Amino acid sequence: MAKVRFLAHGSTYDVEVPVGTSLLEAARKVDAPEGSACGGVCACSTCHVYVLRGKELLSESEEDEDDILDKAFDVRLNSRLGCQAKIEREGDIEAEISRESLDAFYNEHPQHTDPRKVKKG
Template sequence: MPKIVVLPHEDLCPEGAVLEANEGDMVLDVALRAGISIEHACEKSCACTTCHCIVREGFDSLEESDELEDDMLDKAWGLEPESRLSCQIHVADEDLVIEIPKYTLNHAAENH
């Protein structure tokens, strides 16, 4: 069973976390179930960048991003080569280490 290691984030997950996931699970859903309130203003429809994360380990195990996700990522704060939208990442057979950036383009949290 793959794991998702969430690196410490000052507001969302100060201690970091290790989350159990099943192959095919969406990273955002796994985090939300664990109480890590990653912003997702577009309700997981790949129409914003608020769920942006950086895949620090396991990036090569993921399916490639599509053109829509790439277009959205171009607008993300703190974009890096391993950036993805957590609403578009489906866990494969390897563990992932993700970092949630400190900021999003939203001025206020949606409080889902």
């Protein structure tokens, strides 16, 4: 099993998943707000995350993923598509969900309140 922690707008989402699980599948298990407009078939970049820890536990990025990431917003050296990043070994992984992915998630799931838009005070 691998332990995955997702970070999004000040919240953390922790889950244990078996080797072979994608980061997107892991996020869905704990209702972490990771977008997936294409359903996880590497046709968009709405599941874009930043892998902060455990990159070596994930599958290597392939050409299809790199092509899609070329069209994503705020791409960094640690950017991955959650639908393509498969866990290959046990260990601890930490991923920050990108703003692009958060925007997509809340657009796809209007029944969820976007905490970034809640007025304080």
